[in-house]
Amino acid sequence: MRKARPGSTYKTNDASLPLPPGEGRGEGAFAEPTAAEGTLTRPAAGLSLRERRACSTVSLSTPQPLSRRELLATSGSGFGTLALAAMLAGERETLAATAEASGALHPACVYPPKVKRVVQLFMAGAASHIDLFDHKPALVKHHGEESDFGEPVEAFQNGLGPWLKPIWKFQPYGGCGKLLSEPVSALGDVADQLAFIHNMVSPSGVHSAATLHQTTGFVLPGFPGAGCWVSYALGSMNQNLPTFVVLPDHRGFGSNGVKNWDAGFLPSQYSGTVIHPAADDPVADLRPHAAGGYVTAESDRATREMLARLNRRHLEAGREGDSRLDARIRSYELAARMQLAAPEALDLASEPEHILRHYGVQLGKTGWPSQINAEEETHHFGLRCLAARRLLERGVRFVQVWSGNDNGFPRRNWDSHEDVERDHGPLATGMARGAAALIKDLDQRGMLDDTLVLWTTEFGRMPSSQAGKGRDHNPFVFTNWLCGGGIKGGVTCGESDQWGYKPLDRDNPTVVHDVHATILRLLGIEHTKLTWRNNGLDRRLTDVHGHVIQGILS
Numbered sequence: 001m002r003k004a005r006p007g008s009t010y011k012t013n014d015a016s017l018p019l020p021p022g023e024g025r026g027e028g029a030f031a032e033p034t035a036a037e038g039t040l041t042r043p044a045a046g047l048s049l050r051e052r053r054a055c056s057t058v059s060l061s062t063p064q065p066l067s068r069r070e071l072l073a074t075s076g077s078g079f080g081t082l083a084l085a086a087m088l089a090g091e092r093e094t095l096a097a098t099a100e101a102s103g104a105l106h107p108a109c110v111y112p113p114k115v116k117r118v119v120q121l122f123m124a125g126a127a128s129h130i131d132l133f134d135h136k137p138a139l140v141k142h143h144g145e146e147s148d149f150g151e152p153v154e155a156f157q158n159g160l161g162p163w164l165k166p167i168w169k170f171q172p173y174g175g176c177g178k179l180l181s182e183p184v185s186a187l188g189d190v191a192d193q194l195a196f197i198h199n200m201v202s203p204s205g206v207h208s209a210a211t212l213h214q215t216t217g218f219v220l221p222g223f224p225g226a227g228c229w230v231s232y233a234l235g236s237m238n239q240n241l242p243t244f245v246v247l248p249d250h251r252g253f254g255s256n257g258v259k260n261w262d263a264g265f266l267p268s269q270y271s272g273t274v275i276h277p278a279a280d281d282p283v284a285d286l287r288p289h290a291a292g293g294y295v296t297a298e299s300d301r302a303t304r305e306m307l308a309r310l311n312r313r314h315l316e317a318g319r320e321g322d323s324r325l326d327a328r329i330r331s332y333e334l335a336a337r338m339q340l341a342a343p344e345a346l347d348l349a350s351e352p353e354h355i356l357r358h359y360g361v362q363l364g365k366t367g368w369p370s371q372i373n374a375e376e377e378t379h380h381f382g383l384r385c386l387a388a389r390r391l392l393e394r395g396v397r398f399v400q401v402w403s404g405n406d407n408g409f410p411r412r413n414w415d416s417h418e419d420v421e422r423d424h425g426p427l428a429t430g431m432a433r434g435a436a437a438l439i440k441d442l443d444q445r446g447m448l449d450d451t452l453v454l455w456t457t458e459f460g461r462m463p464s465s466q467a468g469k470g471r472d473h474n475p476f477v478f479t480n481w482l483c484g485g486g487i488k489g490g491v492t493c494g495e496s497d498q499w500g501y502k503p504l505d506r507d508n509p510t511v512v513h514d515v516h517a518t519i520l521r522l523l524g525i526e527h528t529k530l531t532w533r534n535n536g537l538d539r540r541l542t543d544v545h546g547h548v549i550q551g552i553l554s
Contacts, residue, residue: 106233106530113524114486115452116237117392117399118230121435123427124211124254124404125413128461128471129479130500131420132428134198135170135179138498139163139463147464149501155462156205157417159472163499164465167421176490183428186436190483192490193439193448195552197480199494199503199510202459205475207255207407207415210458214512215260215400217541224264224532226516227398229541231270232532233525238395240341242273242334245391245399247384250278251412252405255458261400265534268327272400275346277387278380282346286335304336345394348386359386359437360430372412372423377403377430385434389441392451403431414457417470439483452522453483454515463499476502480515486522486554493551510549517546518553 130136143165153160168181173188178196180188187194204210209219216223224232227244236243246261254260261272275282311329319325348356349363356363359382368376381403388399404413404427416423435455442448460478461471477496483489495504503509517527520541527546531538 105235106525108233108520108525108527108529108531109523110526110529111521111524114450114522115484116450116523117397118227118452118454118519118523119388119392119399119401119438120226121401121431121453121455122214122254122403123414123431123455123457124249124402125207125407125411125415125457126210126459126461126473126478127414127428127457128416128420128424129198129477129496130461130463131167131424131471132181132184133196133479133481134496134500135166135181136463136496136498136500139500140165149499154205156473157466159417159462159464159466159470161465161468163463164471167424174490178490178492181428183425184432186429186432190436190439193443193487194481194483194489195487196492197482197494197510197515197549197552198477198492198496199505199508200460200478200480200515201503201509201511202475202478205459205473207458210475211255211260214456214458215256216264217513217516217543221256221259221262222264223539224266224270224541225261225272225400226519226541227261227272227400228263228266228270229520229530230398230523232266233520233530234397234523236395237397238341240334240337241345241391241394241396242338243397244270244272245388245396246272246274247277247387247399247401248274249402249405249412250276250380254402254404254413255406257406265539266532268324269330272398275342275387275391277346277348278383283338283342286338286342301336304332307332341394345390346387348383348390351386355386355441358441359383360433361386372410372426374426374429377426378433379430381430382434382437385438386441389438389445389447392442393445393447403427416461417466417472419469420461420471421469442484448484450485452485452487452519454519455481456515460500463501474501477509480510482515482518482552488552488554491552493549511545513542513546514549516541518549521548522553 130139142163144162147160147163166181168183170179170181171185171188172178173180173185174191176192178188178191178194180191202210202213204213204219212221212223213219215225217226225244227246231243234243244261248254258271258274261274263269263271274284308329311325311332315322315325315329348361360378361382362375362379365379381401384401388401391399404415407413407415411418411423414423414427435453439448439453442451442453457478459473459475462474464472466472477500494508494510496502497504520527520530527540527542527548531540533539
């Protein structure tokens with residue numbers, strides 16, 4: 001049932017019942033009905049079963065017994081309702097696909113859009129806010145002293161050693177005077193365009209759950225990624241390229257892998273498409289394998305045409321509501337178009353030399369050191385940012401750029417339990433160079449005004465030390481920043497406490513649903529109306545939460 005305002009009514013044939021306060025999707029309990037609300041009684045005898053069932057209602061306060069015949073009749077209607085729901089689900093997926101093909105916008109698109117596209121920069125492993133963006137003088141003053149949080153603390157790996165000051169010095173940048181640490185100093189050039197949120201919180205301190213929460217809005221798998229929802233609502237701006245593209249770390253996927261960008265219960269065509277811009281084969285299986293020298297362009301085209309005919313015949317044989325088959329057909333059709341469009345979009349060698357230097361990209365360089373180092377991180381992250389810009393300017397709606405892969409040893413992500421300086425130093429240097437280059441490049445091309453850039457990570461790191469030089473997980477507070485169209489630059493909205501341990505105002509933290517609601521608003525979408533019926537619930541990216549963060553909007 002759709003949410004109704006307290007005091008509104010719903011009709012049962014000719015009778016109206018008031019909805020008690022709190023009625024809705026899990027929002028409060030039903031109020032106990034009173035006599036004043038009008039308890040309805042069973043109809044008088046003498047009517048047929050159909051007539052009795054058509055006008056009878058059961059008292060809200062006292063359950064009424066059903067006859068065996070009524071029970072069977074009601075059960076039969078229930079099974080019919082289930083069948084109808086299944087039919088409607090298939091019809092809804094067909095309508096969604098039809099709407100996308102026609103270019104129609106989702107009914108949730110009710111605001112004038114400020115941006116057309118989004119790029120999300122995700123730091124896998126949990127970047128330390130207090131070592132990069134959120135300066136805490138109290139940690140400098142009390143460095144090395146026994147950490148005292150004033151309350152019991154649930155640590156992930158017992159990382160409650162002495163207070164640990166920021167690893168690097170902070171300096172003010174831009175007219176706003178934003179304090180940034182040495183490894184991210186490259187972002188100083190665009191500090192006046194960034195809006196920081198320092199009071200983000202996560203419901204989990206576990207990488208997999210927290211990463212899913214940031215990418216999908218839920219801590220459990222099976223829910224669509226944010227890019228999937230944007231694709232579903234807005235459709236494509238270029239039929240020759242995917243609407244949602246994922247650029248993973250060159251060493252592998254982050255925690256959860258494809259679950260971070262899978263379409264979940266949405267039709268499969270809204271899933272993210274993985275592209276490795278530096279690989280010999282950037283898009284997996286887009287072209288025949290090198291071993292298949294016998295495959296010619298003509299035979300490849302003939303094969304795809306045959307597959308399309310067979311799949312269409314299979315779909316039309318009573319399977320019109322099967323979104324999986326329709327998505328597979330669409331993927332083949334998109335792959336055919338991408339064979340022409342993708343090579344040009346990913347031809348980084350065609351970029352002028354000064355642009356490559358701007359991003360820190362060194363095409364053709366091999367033989368990187370075995371230890372994690374800033375030059376290598378700068379090259380690879382800059383390469384992904386450059387590929388993101390090329391995809392965005394060619395009509396891709398949502399690009400997700402990852403830094404860091406899943407856990408392993410030696411560390412190749414932001415999960416610095418042992419040594420923050422060793423891991424964060426190279427990763428942050430590369431990230432800042434690439435992100436700043438992307439922002440400035442979008443700006444000089446006139447694209448930043450209608451592009452939204454989001455920087456995030458799954459949670460932060462503790463202000464206390466772990467093993468002397470590391471930091472444990474901190475889901476209690478961390479940082480996001482945004483930049484681009486509709487964003488008020490040079491501001492901070494939401495502060496952490498003096499230690500960077502929890503939000504300064506613990507009653508009003510910022511959650512990922514607020515960030516997602518803000519992104520959707522800037523895209524012209526009302527987040528409470530962007531829904532998909534699944535398992536009896538109108539699911540949405542923001543669940544039953546989310547408030548637009550007005551303080552960062554221009």
